[in-house]
Amino acid sequence: MKLILPVAGKGTRLRPHTFTKPKSLVRVAGKTVLQHVIDGMKRLKIDEFIIITDENGLVIQRYVEKHYPTLNATYIQQKELLGPAHAVSLASPRINAGDDVLVVFNDTLFVTDLNRIHTLCEGLDGLIYSKEVEDYQRFGVNVMRDNVIVDMVEKPDAPISKLAQVGLYYLKDGRSFMDYIARAIEKDLRVKGEFYLPEVFKLMIKDGKLLGAPEIEEWLDCGKPETLLYTNRFLLERASGNHVCLEGCVIIPPVSIHPSAEVKHSVIGPYVSIAKNCKIHDSIIKDSVINPNSVLRSTVLERSLIGDSVELTGQFQRMNIGDNSIIDLSARTLLNQ
DSSP: OEEEEEOOSOOGGGTTGGGSSOGGGOEETTEEHHHHHHHTTTTSOOSEEEEEEOTTHHHHHHHHHHHOTTOOEEEEEOSSOOOHHHHHHTTGGGOOTTOOEEEEOTTEEEEOOGGGHHHHTTTOSEEEEEEEOSOGGGSEEEEEETTEEEEEEESOSSOSOOEEEEEEEEESOHHHHHHHHHHHHHTTOEETTEEOHHHHHHHHHHTTOOEEOOBOSEEEEOSSHHHHHHHHHHHHHHOSSOOOOOTTOEEOSSEEEOTTOEEESOEEOSSEEEOTTOEEESOEEEEEEEOTTOEEESOEEEEEEEOTTOEEESOOSOOEEOTTOEEEOHHHHHHTO
16 A cells, blocks of 8 residues: 655644644644654555655654655645645655555644555545534535535535545556546646546546445644634544643643653643753643743643744733744743733
């Protein structure tokens, strides 16, 4: 099996954090989004990870080589951001006859048993993993008949279907799938100027290909600050070994505190992720993600995202601070006393 992992894209909804790092390296529940994706593939026999990057490709490559030195990975740059289907098409030279393909977009994390792929795909040509949602107007949805997809509708006005596509796809014949993408691009089947996979799947359905839509258990969005914090809470609740004891501190699980972090005279939790080399003194923090090398003093935080190498002193309630920021409100704190 070949795994295609598109990580290009600007991650504009996560700014300011994605001004200084790729969106796949944003952290949640003690790991980067990319780590969560790769770790979720460990039980599958993946012959090659094909990682589609943008101009940040070298940053991604160095990160993967550091954390997964034995991973068989190929890196391909998408020089023109022409949409998800175009990104996937760049993997075509790596897909040979007989290869099956799994495509994973890393804007979202998911909870499902990928070991069941081959069982679920019996009698089918592919799987478009899905999740039933109430706000179906925001998504591309699958229209089903006899457990097979017969149509796809982008952001429907009427509830023709509530089965939203989640960005996880399996194709039994990877070489044929690449040929269909090439056909869609040749036909210039764009949506708002870009190439999307539903247009490819519609060509496959028209030719009689059978696609299933198995439902995942959980769909965890990492694309916006508020949804990233929800995902952090969800993953921490299900993590093992997050009951931490630090002298002079009150720790309210679930939390994730890196062993190298220095936490003193503070109340931490619930739902807090603190990365490596952080220093947190005399603070109260809950429902927040604190990224590596940040220093927080005399701070009250809730529902906050703190970037890499941030220095924050003084009282806040809710913050979304990018990397390498220095903020000092200690003067305001003294005036309020």
